[in-house]
Amino acid sequence: MNILESARVAIRAIWSNKMRSVLTMLGIIIGISSVITVFTLGKGGRTAIGQEFESFGVARVFLGMNWSENPQSGDIMNHADIDALERTFSDEIFAISPRYTTSGEISMNRKNENVYVSGVNEQYNKIERNEIIKGRYLIESDINAAREVALIDSSMAMELFGRLDVLGERITVRTRNRNISLLVVGVFEEKKGLVSNLGIDDPPRYVYIPISAAERIFGIGDQIYGIDMNLQPDVDVQSVLDRMKSMVERRHRNSGEEKYRGYSAESEMETVGRITGIISAVVSSIAAISLVVGGIGVMNIMLVSVTERTREIGIRKAIGARRRDILLQFLVEAVIISGMGGIIGTAFGIGISFAISAFIKIPPGISISTIMIAWLFSAGVGIFFGIYPANKAAKLDPIEALRYE
Amino acid sequence: MIRIQDLSKVYSMGDIEVNALIDINLRIGKGEFVSVMGPSGSGKSTLMNILGCLDKPTRGKFFLDGEDVSGLDDDALAGIRNKKIGFVFQSFNLLPRMTALHNVELPMIYSGIRREKRIKMAMKALEKVNLSDRIYHQPNELSGGQRQRVAIARTLVNNPSIILADEPTGNLDTKSGEEIMEIFKLLNEEGVTILLVTHEKNIAEYSKRIVTFRDGRIIKDCLKEPLADEEGGLAE
Numbered sequence: 001m002n003i004l005e006s007a008r009v010a011i012r013a014i015w016s017n018k019m020r021s022v023l024t025m026l027g028i029i030i031g032i033s034s035v036i037t038v039f040t041l042g043k044g045g046r047t048a049i050g051q052e053f054e055s056f057g058v059a060r061v062f063l064g065m066n067w068s069e070n071p072q073s074g075d076i077m078n079h080a081d082i083d084a085l086e087r088t089f090s091d092e093i094f095a096i097s098p099r100y101t102t103s104g105e106i107s108m109n110r111k112n113e114n115v116y117v118s119g120v121n122e123q124y125n126k127i128e129r130n131e132i133i134k135g136r137y138l139i140e141s142d143i144n145a146a147r148e149v150a151l152i153d154s155s156m157a158m159e160l161f162g163r164l165d166v167l168g169e170r171i172t173v174r175t176r177n178r179n180i181s182l183l184v185v186g187v188f189e190e191k192k193g194l195v196s197n198l199g200i201d202d203p204p205r206y207v208y209i210p211i212s213a214a215e216r217i218f219g220i221g222d223q224i225y226g227i228d229m230n231l232q233p234d235v236d237v238q239s240v241l242d243r244m245k246s247m248v249e250r251r252h253r254n255s256g257e258e259k260y261r262g263y264s265a266e267s268e269m270e271t272v273g274r275i276t277g278i279i280s281a282v283v284s285s286i287a288a289i290s291l292v293v294g295g296i297g298v299m300n301i302m303l304v305s306v307t308e309r310t311r312e313i314g315i316r317k318a319i320g321a322r323r324r325d326i327l328l329q330f331l332v333e334a335v336i337i338s339g340m341g342g343i344i345g346t347a348f349g350i351g352i353s354f355a356i357s358a359f360i361k362i363p364p365g366i367s368i369s370t371i372m373i374a375w376l377f378s379a380g381v382g383i384f385f386g387i388y389p390a391n392k393a394a395k396l397d398p399i400e401a402l403r404y405e
Numbered sequence: 406m407i408r409i410q411d412l413s414k415v416y417s418m419g420d421i422e423v424n425a426l427i428d429i430n431l432r433i434g435k436g437e438f439v440s441v442m443g444p445s446g447s448g449k450s451t452l453m454n455i456l457g458c459l460d461k462p463t464r465g466k467f468f469l470d471g472e473d474v475s476g477l478d479d480d481a482l483a484g485i486r487n488k489k490i491g492f493v494f495q496s497f498n499l500l501p502r503m504t505a506l507h508n509v510e511l512p513m514i515y516s517g518i519r520r521e522k523r524i525k526m527a528m529k530a531l532e533k534v535n536l537s538d539r540i541y542h543q544p545n546e547l548s549g550g551q552r553q554r555v556a557i558a559r560t561l562v563n564n565p566s567i568i569l570a571d572e573p574t575g576n577l578d579t580k581s582g583e584e585i586m587e588i589f590k591l592l593n594e595e596g597v598t599i600l601l602v603t604h605e606k607n608i609a610e611y612s613k614r615i616v617t618f619r620d621g622r623i624i625k626d627c628l629k630e631p632l633a634d635e636e637g638g639l640a641e
Contacts, residue, residue: 005514016502315498318459319559320487320515322480398459402498 003332006325010333013305014340021337024301027294028341028378029348034287035374036349037356042280043365044357046273053269059094059233060127061241063248064226066261075252075259077224084251085227085244092240095126095230100214104175106156106207115156115205117173117180119214120228127230135167135186138210142185146212150182153190156205173207180217182209237264294341295381302334302389313393314401327394334386335379342378346371406566406598407433407456412465414451414621425451427621429465433567433600438593440609441602443618449602450571452618456600457490457569458482470566487515491560495572497552499544505531505555506540512563530558534588550581557588567598574608586611 014021065071079098086096100119105112122138133154142149150171157166169184215221231237241262249255306313313326350366357364414426426448433439441449454460455467458474459482467475474485492498499508509527518526531540534554544552553573560568570589574582590611593599601612609615610629617625 002517012503311498312500315500316511316515317483318457318486318492318498319512320483320563322483322515324480325483325515399454402459402494 003328006328006332007336009329010336013309013333014336017305020301024297024337025341025344027297028291028338028381029294029345031287031291031294031381032342032345032374032378033349033352034290035284035377036346036370037352038280038283038287039370039374040349040353040364040366041356041362042276042283043367043370044353044362045365046276047365048362049272049276050269053265053272059231059235059237060265061229061231061237061244062226062263063229063241063244064261064263066259069258071259073223075254075257077227077248077252077260078222079224081248081251082224082227085229085247088247089240089244092231092235093229094232095123097121097124097127097228098211098224099124099226099228100211100218100220100224101226102175102214102218104173104207106160106171106173112174113159113205115173115207117175117207117209117214119209119211121211124208124228127228130188130191132186132188134164135184137186138208142210143212146210146216148180148182148213148217149185149209151186151188151208152184153188153205155190156207157184157187171207176218182207237266291377291381295338295385298334298338298382299385299389301337302330302386303392305333306330306389306393309393310396310401310404313396314398314404317396317398318402323394326396327390330390330393331383331386334390335382338378338382338386339375342375345378346374349374406435406470407431408466408468410466410468412455412462412467414448414455414460415463424621426455426462429621429623431616431623431626433598435566435598436593436596437614438589438599438612439601440612440615441600441618442604442606442609442615444604446620447618448621449618451621453569453571453600453602456567457492458485483515487512488563489566491563491565491568493553493556493560493568493570493573495575497544497549497556497576499552499555499559501544504541504543505536505547505558508544508555509558509562512559516563526562527558530561531555533561534558548581549577550584553577553581553585554588557585557592561592561597565597567600568592570599570601572603573601574603574605582608 063077065076082096082098086093097120101116104115104117106115107113120138121143122140125132125137130151130153132151134157135151137151138149141147152160152166152171154164157164160166160171161169164187166184166187170181171184172179172181174180215223231240241264245260245262246255248260249257252259313321316326316329350364353364353366356362409429409431412426412429413424416423416425429448429452441452443449451460455462458469458477461482462475465475466473469485469489474482477485486492499505500511506524506527509530510523513523513526528537528540531537534557536551536554536558539547539551539555542551544555547555557568568589573589574585577585586608589599589601593613599612601608603609612629614626614628616623
């Protein structure tokens with residue numbers, strides 16, 4: 001008897017026990033659909049995080065003070081360091097800006113909202129890319145003259161003034177127990193990223209002002225706590241960052257004291273990738289357990305089926321079925337049950353992932369390989385859990401089986 | 406074509422050994438129609454199981470068409486059952502939820518005959534037992550006599566060396582029983598070898614030779630009428 005005949009016999013048997021077959025498949029359906037959902041959302045999530053970093057800039061680096069090493073005033077970076085970096089790494093640096101950020105409050109709709117006031121230079125928009133929808137970005141003369149001007153985001157403009165075109169208006173930010181008044185020269189589009197989509201947290205809101213104005217307002221003088229940079233796309237980010245760090249160390253004669261620390265988006269991205277990898281591995285192993293449970297369900301039903309059909313097996317053997325014919329018949333039945341469960345589960349899984357991804361706005365990352373793996377796995381479950389009952393059937397003694405009532 | 410030499414079958418049930426068959430010698434020639442009679446426990450069923458290659462003898466030899474089958478393995482025996490033996494059981498033993506046609510097709514599935522040919526041959530066999538109008542009926546839609554006719558058609562399709570019928574009329578009313586026996590008689594006249602187990606005298610009357618068993622031994626082996634076939638021998 002060939003596979004085709006076995007399949008025909010198996011389908012007939014499955015069909016004559018529709019309800020039971022469907023219930024048996026349910027275990028596999030749930031298992032496969034959860035595997036598909038986890039993989040699809042996991043892949044989509046990784047893609048979304050990747051895009052987040054992309055918008056952030058993969059070649060983006062930050063060099064800042066390492067406050068845990070108690071840097072002294074002689075260790076603090078200054079504008080001369082920036083000039084030196086710019087000169088030495090002119091081929092590697094695409095944009096460089098000092099950044100000084102402090103938190104403050106702004107009155108909106110009669111309630112206070114937290115904002116960050118960031119002092120940056122005119123190059124900063126080539127690092128943290130914001131789309132200017134009204135007015136302009138900071139320009140060199142703003143920096144040179146330390147003008148008290150500001151860029152705010154679109155939602156802040158809407159909340160404060162009820163319109164986007166707010167150039168020339170003044171905003172008052174309360175920070176460090178004093179009010180500072182800033183002239184709005186530009187409005188940028190509010191960023192919508194993964195974090196805000198998930199609704200986990202309100203995204204931090206930034207007000208950008210010239211670094212020179214920040215230094216004067218907050219009285220920090222020629223001290224730079226952090227430098228944001230965007231490197232050229234083809235450079236080895238980590239080695240450039242290391243060289244920059246050691247150059248600053250040499251300039252302050254504190255080599256080896258770890259007074260500065262560097263971050264790169266690249267290494268952050270790797271960390272995030274590792275974490276999401278671990279999460280999806282954990283969740284998929286839970287899903288795999290449900291597949292195993294489903295497989296045990298298949299085995300259980302196949303054992304019942306073998307017992308129920310003992311007489312049928314006896315008849316088949318009496319008219320010439322060999323051991324392997326019987327083995328194949330029941331094995332094919334198990335594989336068809338779990339294979340059909342796999343197909344239905346795949347369809348469900350895709351449906352569920354689309355529904356969830358529409359809800360949390362992550363693009364679903366469906367791949368053929370995921371579907372293939374899930375489906376092969378379910379067929380494998382069928383073989384693994386079908387072999388024992390099928391072998392039991394094949395080993396039955398025909399005389400005993402024929403006598404079975 | 407069937408030759409049994411000093412054949413014994415011993416069953417061990419725990420510590421007790423049961424001698425189901427003791428030193429049986431029997432020859433059945435081609436075209437014979439033999440009835441095996443005897444009270445229950447006399448060894449009839451054991452003989453049937455061994456002749457049908459469902460069971461193996463403890464001692465002795467069993468030649469089928471000149472081939473010693475007593476030492477063959479399970480799969481080889483399955484092949485012999487498929488090609489040379491046709492079973493007819495008291496309880497019909499058709500597969501439920503399958504049409505008469507499919508039931509008759511079944512042996513040919515295991516001998517690897519193509520589907521179109523299978524259907525054609527199954528139709529022919531069903532025609533032979535006068536069931537052409539019932540081919541798409543399932544066993545539960547058929548009367549006992551009709552079911553047994555399906556079972557007979559199932560034995561015919563692989564053109565077996567011998568049909569082994571174990572109380573084929575045991576579950577049937579007299580009229581259906583007679584119909585079944587008429588079919589056997591007809592088949593035998595066409596040259597099919599038949600071995601029939603029964604304990605009903607009037608059923609055994611249909612055969613040409615009656616072998617009687619008691620306590621695992623043949624106690625009587627007599628011809629009802631002279632055999633035309635020289636090859637068919639008597640028990641030694």
